[in-house]
Amino acid sequence: MAKVRGAVVVDNEVCKGCNLCVVACPSRTLALNRDVNSKGYHYSYMENPENCNGCTNCSAVCPDSCITVYRVKVE
Amino acid sequence: MPELAQKIRDIIKPENIVYAKSPLMNDDVMHYCPGCSHGVVHRLIGEVIEEMGIQDQTIGVSPVGCAVFAYKYIDIDWHEAAHGRAPAVATGIKRVMPEKYVFSYQGDGDLAAIGTAETFHAVNRGENIVMIFINNAIYGMTGGQMAPTTLVGQVTSTTPYGRNVDLNGYPLRITELLAQLPGAAYVTRQSVQNAAAVRKTKKAIRKAFEIQAMKKGTAFVEVVSTCSSGWKLSPVDSNKWMEENMFPQYPLGDLKDGTRADANDYSIKG
Amino acid sequence: MGELRLMKGNEVIAEAAIRCGCDAYFGYPITPQSEVMETLMALRPWEGSGMVVLQAESEIASIHMVYGAAGSGKRVMTSSSSPGISLMAEGISYMAGAELPCVIVNVQRGGPGLGTIQPSQADYNQATKGGGHGDYSLLVLAPASVQEMHDFVVLGFELAFKYRNPVMILADGVVGQMMEKVELIDQRPRWTNEQIAEISGSWAATGKTANRKKHIITSLEMDSSIMEANNLRLQAKYAQMSKEDVRYETIECEDAEYIIVAFGSAARICQKTVQIARSKGVKVGLIRPITLLPFPEKIIAEYATKVKGFLCVEFNAGQMVNDIRLAVNGKTKVEYFGRMGGIVPNPNEVEAALEQKLIGG
Incomplete structure (x- = not known):
């Protein structure tokens, strides 16, 4: 059975750390980073990248259009 | 770990993209506060315009309020209106260029307070425009004052003890009123607090633009939104507060879905 | 024709x-x-x-x-x-x-x-x-x-x-x-x-095509230095108007001792006043500003050194008279006569005011 795996790339400098993507993520992939970007925001990142299935819920709720989502089918 | 990093690198390839920012959304970092609904709705409008292939035929009308700078973010031609006058400006644009797509983008103060007359009469004329209405029950740009849609008891900087109906009157359900007008072809109320809601709102915006092409009358999309700075809540808590407090007052769904109600025949007979 | x-x-x-x-x-x-x-x-x-x-x-x-x-x-x-x-x-x-x-x-x-x-x-x-x-x-x-x-x-x-x-x-x-x-x-x-594209194509908001940047119609600019530059550009434009598009009409001013300045329908009435005054032997002329902005200050300044006085006639409490005074700059007398509230003065009334305020005064 084919399984999907995903990954997200967050534009760290555009992210404002609003946390909406973290809450929207059904697979608990995302979290806010302890590090901050140049504006001082704790930007979002893949804390548990192995969980991501590329569902795009994070990019759907992102107000700053700073998330790109990738998905592949793996056997 | 290096194995995992390699796995991720294998996924992050252009051919595997399932969501990327629309090329119509430019690289300027939005001026909105973290978690602001405006950013989501801007993106949805940009995506709809891109998907319909109408970038070269669309003119947006931005309001006065937080979204005054909407013109910075979507790569289309824009016309920045005075406070509340966006429906009149959009009317002027559409009337001299009926073949173009014209949409206004307004907040609750702009659309439902200072611009109420322009809003009503544009819809009542059945202007073939799309009107996007962001209702977050507060004035964001000027620092969190009461809006016409502010809830009873809601604390704002001009209702510091909560909105009191004796002093301030009632929250205005302008969308319900507009749905009564024969010129309104499509009136819907949506939200963007989770992925499912965002996808529904995008469909509604797409439908609104398609109705414009069909010249059926005004297509009106309210988006019940958050203002975490104004509400003094985190973005996540704002969404909860919105679901608990805004949705009962402003229930989601289509208020009117049809063509212009020619059944409402007001012409003089005989 | x-x-x-x-x-x-x-x-x-x-x-x-x-x-x-x-x-x-x-x-x-x-x-x-x-x-x-x-x-x-x-x-x-x-x-x-x-x-x-x-x-x-x-x-x-x-x-x-x-x-x-x-x-x-x-x-x-x-x-x-x-x-x-x-x-x-x-x-x-x-x-x-x-x-x-x-x-x-x-x-x-x-x-x-x-x-x-x-x-x-x-x-x-x-x-x-x-x-x-x-x-x-x-x-x-x-x-x-x-x-x-x-x-x-x-x-x-x-x-x-x-x-x-x-x-x-x-x-x-x-x-x-x-x-x-x-x-x-x-x-x-x-x-x-096509004509519109040629005339207004560099700025009009008609839909962004691939070959140009988006056009934004706005008066808003948050950067003060750019906003000041915008204002300076506007002022330069207004200065150009003053240079190239001042319009006025002079009637019997060549030999005039007194000049009436009036615009719009007030000027039509004052044209008759000029005739009445001249029939009485008083050399009166009329300057009619056609552009009120830019104001024809040069022609008024020129006549300021030649005439004994100006009478500004308007259907108001005396508004254009201030622009005339600025143009005359104290070189001669400037008086005002007008009616308000929707009353349109007749030519004889104006002639009487001319006698009383300038000639006799």
Whole structure:
């Protein structure tokens, strides 16, 4: 059975750390980073990248259009 | 770990993209506060315009309020209106260029307070425009004052003890009123607090633009939104507060879905 | 020779708009200029030239419809009377700030407030000193005949596009309501999209094509240094108006000892006063500013060294007289005579004022 795996790339400098993507993520992939970007925001990142299935819920709720989502089918 | 990093690198390839920012959304970092609904709705409008292939035929009308700078973010031609006058400006644009797509983008103060007359009469004329209405029950740009849609008891900087109906009157359900007008072809109320809601709102915006092409009358999309700075809540808590407090007052769904109600025949007979 | 007709001033505004290829009119009824839109609606230009005519819900909506439509690079206009122009002040300021061309007709009535529906020139200061907020100027044309009501619509659009600036035709209830013979221009087609692209293509918001950056019609700029530069650019434009587009008429000024300065229908009355005075042996001339902004200060300054005094005659409490005083700069006497509240003085009244205030005084 084919399984999907995903990954997200967050534009760290555009992210404002609003946390909406973290809450929207059904697979608990995302979290806010302890590090901050140049504006001082704790930007979002893949804390548990192995969980991501590329569902795009994070990019759907992102107000700053700073998330790109990738998905592949793996056997 | 290096194995995992390699796995991720294998996924992050252009051919595997399932969501990327629309090329119509430019690289300027939005001026909105973290978690602001405006950013989501801007993106949805940009995506709809891109998907319909109408970038070269669309003119947006931005309001006065937080979204005054909407013109910075979507790569289309824009016309920045005075406070509340966006429906009149959009009317002027559409009337001299009926073949173009014209949409206004307004907040609750702009659309439902200072611009109420322009809003009503544009819809009542059945202007073939799309009107996007962001209702977050507060004035964001000027620092969190009461809006016409502010809830009873809601604390704002001009209702510091909560909105009191004796002093301030009632929250205005302008969308319900507009749905009564024969010129309104499509009136819907949506939200963007989770992925499912965002996808529904995008469909509604797409439908609104398609109705414009069909010249059926005004297509009106309210988006019940958050203002975490104004509400003094985190973005996540704002969404909860919105679901608990805004949705009962402003229930989601289509208020009117049809063509212009020619059944409402007001012409003089005989 | 164009077609000759006997027409009302307000009607001819409509006729000239259609004939010069105007693209759209947005307005709201108000006395004494309601015939403008009535005439347009009766002529149904949308079936002929393709001109759009729309009755808005208010003067505020009218001017913002003009603001929107003007952003397309097309020729658009509105008309109103004094209280309505006050409501339009917001949109006029935005249009001046966003540098959009349009023609606005003000058929003045008496104020303040609801005032009266009788003729007046009490909006001189409003038209020439702002009216709305911010450092902007209109180009203001003052017609004194039905023919000029016609001609200034055509000229108004030329100037509006020359400067990308709103042009106001500051008429009054007299020229709006009176009937005269007028020679009409032949019907000209509206601009084609290709012409508009050539004339306004560098700024008009008509849909962003792949070969250019997006166009944004706005008066907003948060960066103070850019906003100051924007203001300086506007001021340079207004200076150019003063250099290139001052218009006035002089009548019997060559040998004059006294000069009356009057605009619009007041000038028509004063033309008769000049005749009456001259029949009595008093050498009186008349300067009629046609552009109230830019004001014809040079010609007045020139005559200031030649005459014994100026009498400014206006249907208001004395507004243009201040511009005359600035132009004269103390070199000779400047007096004012006027009536208010919708009263139009007669030529003998003006002649008596001339005797009393200048010649005898």
